[in-house]
Amino acid sequence: MEFLKTCVLRRKAWTTVCFWRSQVIQKLSVRKIGTTSPRSTVMPAWVIDKYGKNEVLRFTQNMRMPIIHYPNEVIIKVHATSVNPIDVNMRREEFPLTLGRDVSGVVMECGLDVRYFKPGDEVWAAVPPWKQGTLSEFVVVSGNEVSHKPKSLTHTQAASLPYVALTAWSAINKVGGLNEKNCTGKRVLILGASGGVGTFAIQVMKAWDAHVTAVCSQDASGLVKKLGADDVIDYKSGNVEEQLKSLKPFDFILDNVGGSTETWALNLLKKWSGATYVTLVTPFLLNMDRLGVADGMLQTGVTMGSKTLKHFWQGVHYRWAFFMASGLYLDDIAKLVDEGKIQPVIEKTFPFSEVPEAFLKVERGHARGKTVINVI
Incomplete structure (x- = not known):
């Protein structure tokens, strides 16, 4: 019991340190892409606010923009994402939540400790289920979850693969x-x-x-x-x-x-x-x-x-076995893709305005590859 108490106290202390450190980073050490960096404090996104099936999906123009809280994070402008069975299941698990695990897009901002990416890089990633998802204009992810997008793929193609x-x-x-x-x-x-x-x-x-x-x-x-x-x-x-x-x-x-x-x-x-x-x-x-x-x-x-x-x-x-978010593994996968050994398998593509229709398709099962959503 004493060990557990110690762990809790250490976690609280570390959380406090990280919070104040993030405030300094947010003000002093976040790099931006000039005028292309987001100026608004809100963005469009598909969210859920309650338990249910497809009817709980709600489009909003006023989702709060993600910000960098930790020095190893990056903000990605989402070009494309896709729907996985986990997204369908998570509608019944927790809320409020932005769904979507896959992302292919462009780096907009980087924390101070990010060394392998810079604003303007084309990247792909799979966001862990405990984080806000990618059915939005921007998403924040840890740098160790990100990889450079395969050069041979478009964003639409790349978004079908990471998760x-x-x-x-x-x-x-x-x-x-x-x-x-x-x-x-x-x-x-x-x-x-x-x-x-x-x-x-x-x-x-x-x-x-x-x-x-x-x-x-x-x-x-x-x-x-x-x-x-x-x-x-x-x-x-x-x-x-x-x-x-x-x-x-x-x-x-x-x-x-x-x-x-x-x-x-x-x-x-x-x-x-x-x-x-x-x-x-x-x-x-x-x-x-x-x-x-x-x-x-x-x-x-x-x-x-x-x-x-x-x-x-x-x-x-x-x-x-379980899903494991890893930029290093995606590096290995990107190499196989660019060598022509892996190709994306996309069954259907939907525009961002038709996210509920994409979810219905995945929910019906019998997939023949992936269902992709173009955000841009």
């Missing part, structure tokens, strides 16, 4: 341990292959010379084959488990579907060979809603630990 790319990168590279040096010949299975994460995962695994089996509906098979999938399984044409059992065992499985899939998917892995199953569908948010933050996190940890141990004794690795 799904970093989510897939977390699952494949950071949790799954796969990279360009150890992937050649690996047999990879991607469940839910036609969405944003799936279409990126197919491309990065093929860039690393893996053999990819993709599970999707028949009408998406052409897309995933074009992206490089070696085998395509239509989940609507009979029992998926039985179709996959007829193939050779896999070294790695990425599960974007969840539900009952993990009850049989782990049986498709090679036993006692280091094979890994990584799921992006976890009970974390559900447990927090049901039990509260502390007990929810505890229950999630217990569940993860028990499943990991159970499957370890069965000869395979069981893992969960």
Whole structure:
């Protein structure tokens, strides 16, 4: 208990120091782009103010302009963003909130400690869920979450990638341990292959010379084959488990579907060979809603630990993965994009005035890539 009290006091003290330091930075050390720097104190944005579905989305011209509070932050003028399933889910989680995780745009202002970016740079980023989002004219992000936009992409194309790319990168590279040096010949299975994460995962695994089996509906098979999938399984044409059992065992499985899939998917892995199953569908948010933050996190940890141990004794690795905001990872991804190994997969583009329509489209599911919103 004394340790917790000490942590709380230190956090309060640090917050006070950061607040006063930010005031000095705001006045003395923020660099601007002459007359192109924002002069107004408000901006247009799409926000939510209460729980609900699509009707809670509200357009406002009077959202307060973001400002730099810490020396490692940058303000980005948003050119394009996109809609992710997390944005649809967050309409029911918290408010007031500006939604949107992806951003491709131009740096407008930099804090004193920002060294790798300057006003005028074209950048892309994925904003963590606990920060205000990108369905607005400007957004403030930490410098370590930002990367220079791939030169080969427009802002519209670039905005389709950061969130799904970093989510897939977390699952494949950071949790799954796969990279360009150890992937050649690996047999990879991607469940839910036609969405944003799936279409990126197919491309990065093929860039690393893996053999990819993709599970999707028949009408998406052409897309995933074009992206490089070696085998395509239509989940609507009979029992998926039985179709996959007829193939050779896999070294790695990425599960974007969840539900009952993990009850049989782990049986498709090679036993006692280091094979890994990584799921992006976890009970974390559900447990927090049901039990509260502390007990929810505890229950999630217990569940993860028990499943990991159970499957370890069965000869395979069981893992969960989450989105990780990182400018460094985006640097690696941008390199693959500019080398022509990754291409954006955009299903539809909407103007900023039609954000609710874009959300309805994503909410209906059956994505074939990403839904992008042009802010400018």
